[in-house]
Amino acid sequence: MSEYIVQRAGVWHFQRRVPSQFAAYDKRGIVRLSTKVRVADDRTGKRAARIAERMNADLEAFWRGHARGDGEQAALNFADARKRAHGLDLDYLPVDAVASVSTDALLDRLHLLMKHRDRRFDEPTVGAVLGAVPPPVIRLSDLFGEYKAAVRAEIADFSPDQLRKWTTAKQRAVEILIEQIKDKPISEITREDALRFTDWWADRVVNDGVKIGTANKNISHIGGMLRRVIKRHRLPIDLVFAGARLEGNDDGSRPPFANQFIRDRLLAPAALAGLNDEARAVLLVMVETGARPSEIINLQADFIDLDGQIPHVRIRPDGRRLKTQQSSRDVPLVGVALEAMKGFPAGFPRYRDNGGSLSAAVNKYLEENDLRPTPAHSLYSLRHSFKDRLREAEVPEEMIDELMGHVNRKPKYGDGYGLKLKQKWLQAIAFSC
DSSP: OGGGEEEETTEEEEEEEOOGGGTTTOTTSEEEEEEEEEGGGOTTOHHHHHHHHHHHHHHHHHHHHHHHTHHHHHHHHHHHHHHHHHHTTOOOOOHHHHHHSOHHHHHHHHHHHHHOHHHHTOHHHHHHHHTOSOOOOOBHHHHHHHHHHHTTTTTTTOOHHHHHHHHHHHHHHHHHHHHHHOSOBGGGOOHHHHHHHHHHHHHHHHHHOOOHHHHHHHHHHHHHHHHHHHHHHTOOOOOTTTTOSOOSOOOOOOOOOOHHHIIIIITSTTTTTTSOHHHHHHHHHHHHHOOOHHHHHTOBGGGEESSSSSOEEEEOOTTSOOSSGGGOEEEEOOHHHHHHHHTOTTBOTTTTTOHHHHHHHHHHHHHHTTOOSSTTOOTTHHHHHHHHHHHHTTOOHHHHHHHHTOOOOSOOOTTOOOHHHHHHHHHHHOOOO
């Protein structure tokens, strides 16, 4: 959203030109809205950018609504019909379902109308009782926009980069489905369509080397979006993508680096000299903490303690969503991680909220410098190596979960392990500086 925020009179403002395709509906030319965030309180514009993201979503929904015209009105009419039916203690049923109810149930609906003169002559109420208001027609090309509106509260804490990745994955899944079955109304998607889509992905797994996990993630995106949109609009549509995922073993896990390889190759003098300073430091911090790359690059000064009795980092949401609730944790700094972090006491601004750029830079360097035992090894493999080292040292499983930020299904008692005990175990597996 940084391209849509500007400073005006000491306050961050959202500003966007109306796209040409919506100019007929929005005559403003340029839309300007205050985020009400003072520049002095948000120097980098990070908080203002999150507000601007929500403003942009609302603005795009407004434009799409006008562009759809009758379709938007149909959605409003259908929502109104549901409310009217519920106000009469009835479930809204489409007309064919009303025609299929028992005679007594149908008579009950008619009696509700006949009791009050104002109801029997009120067309919207009659339509609500007898199911005469058709549901809105939502095409596949509308699916992502409708889904984003349905989950807007759930994604409110995404960082700009998290939102970008989330949006790209969902939109691409819809594009692929449209390529396969055309831009149908979602009410016309059949179980056969879903199974043919699964077969198409199966062919790609067999013939093009696509991983089963990749295919299933795409199929799940579609099924999840349809489920939420159907729920939001209370549409009488079957969940045709239920159970459509491919079967087979493909956990997508990355192989770990062996301890000897890390010690003799990755930590060899000058082995990482060609990497830029920030990328090299992130890699070294990852070696001794097992933290996810995204957790390391988004550390900021307030969450980095290098001067305390036990140097450590505090992994917190801080403008972005962590992978799990358990990901919020404190991790001591030892060995090469402590030395690397001393060079960046305020974090890693080059890669903040830009994990894709970090991974690309490091993985390219590892490949070009023969620092991968196999092509399947990557930066993330260091996290798996860290977990293996903890297990080899016979660290308690609960401690491993806490250090890794993993979900632990066991009941939790107390506040978990303290920094001192964590430091003890990390020093036991640390590589010498």
